[in-house]
Amino acid sequence: MVQRAMDPLILIVEDEPPQAEMLRYNLESKGFRTVVATGGEEGLLLVEEEDPDLVILDWMLPDLSGIEVCRRLKTKPRTKTLPVIMLTARGEEGDRVRGLDSGADDYVVKPFSPGEMVARVRAVLRRSHPALADQLLQYADLTVDLAQHKVLRGGKSIHLGPTEFRLLRTLMESPGRVFSREQLLDKAWGRDIFVETRTVDVHIRRLRKALNIEGAQDLIRTVRAVGYAIDAGAA
Ligand code: CA
Numbered sequence: 001m002v003q004r005a006m007d008p009l010i011l012i013v014e015d016e017p018p019q020a021e022m023l024r025y026n027l028e029s030k031g032f033r034t035v036v037a038t039g040g041e042e043g044l045l046l047v048e049e050e051d052p053d054l055v056i057l058d059w060m061l062p063d064l065s066g067i068e069v070c071r072r073l074k075t076k077p078r079t080k081t082l083p084v085i086m087l088t089a090r091g092e093e094g095d096r097v098r099g100l101d102s103g104a105d106d107y108v109v110k111p112f113s114p115g116e117m118v119a120r121v122r123a124v125l126r127r128s129h130p131a132l133a134d135q136l137l138q139y140a141d142l143t144v145d146l147a148q149h150k151v152l153r154g155g156k157s158i159h160l161g162p163t164e165f166r167l168l169r170t171l172m173e174s175p176g177r178v179f180s181r182e183q184l185l186d187k188a189w190g191r192d193i194f195v196e197t198r199t200v201d202v203h204i205r206r207l208r209k210a211l212n213i214e215g216a217q218d219l220i221r222t223v224r225a226v227g228y229a230i231d232a233g234a235a
Contacts, residue, residue, distance in 0.1 A: 009033045011052035013043035026114035040064025059088040067102045074103035083124045137172040140232040144172050164207040171230035180227040
C-alpha cells in the first residue's frame with residue numbers, strides 16, 4: 001500500500017464559502033482530512049502540493065470550470081486515477097453527461113445532504129483505495145477497526161489509549177515497514193507538535209504491553225537505532 005498520512009485527504013474545490021465550509025465540517029467530523037481551494041487553478045496547484053486521495057469539484061468556478069479541471073487531472077499520468085466527485089446545480093442534465101465525459105467518478109447534485117456526500121466519498125474511495133474506505137486493518141491475529149475504533153487480537157478486544165491506537169494504526173498500514181521515531185511522531189502526533197522522540201519509545205512500550213496478552217507473540221519489531229515495525233517475523 002502507498003504510504004500516506006493517516007486519514008484520507010479530501011480536496012474541496014468550491015468558490016462559495018458556506019458550501020465549502022459545510023463540506024469541510026461534515027467530512028472532518030467523519031474522520032477525513034480536508035483542504036479547500038476557491039478556484040480551479042488553486043485546485044490544480046493543491047493537487048500537486050497536497051497529494052489528496054479524492055477531489056470534490058464544483059462545476060461553476062470563477063476561473064477554470066470544474067470540467068476543465070477534471071479533464072486536466074484525468075489527462076496527466078500522475079493524477080489520472082485520482083477520484084473526482086463533481087458538484088452541480090439541480091437540473092443541469094446536459095451537464096451531467098458532460099461531467100461524466102470529462103472523467104468524473106461520480107456526480108452530486110446541489111443541494112445535497114451532508115450524509116449523502118459522505119456516503120458518496122466513501123463509495124468512490126472504496127473503489128479506488130479499498131484500504132482507505134473499508135477502515136479495517138488486519139495483520140497476523142490483529143485487527144484494527146478504524147470506523148469503530150476497536151482493536152482485536154485473536155478475537156479478544158484490546159483497550160488502547162488514543163496515542164497507542166494511532167501508533168498501531170500507522171504501523172498496521174504498512175506491515176513490515178520500519179518507521180523511524182520521527183516518522184511515527186509525524187503520523188501519530190502530527191507534524192506541528194513538538195514532542196521528544198523518546199516519547200515514542202514510552203508509547204511503544206505501552207502498546208506492546210497491551211498487545212502481548214497472555215504470552216502472545218510480540219508483533220512489534222524494534223530495529224536498533226532506526227525505529228519500529230509491525231512484523232510477525234519479529235521474534
Ligand atoms: Ca460555484
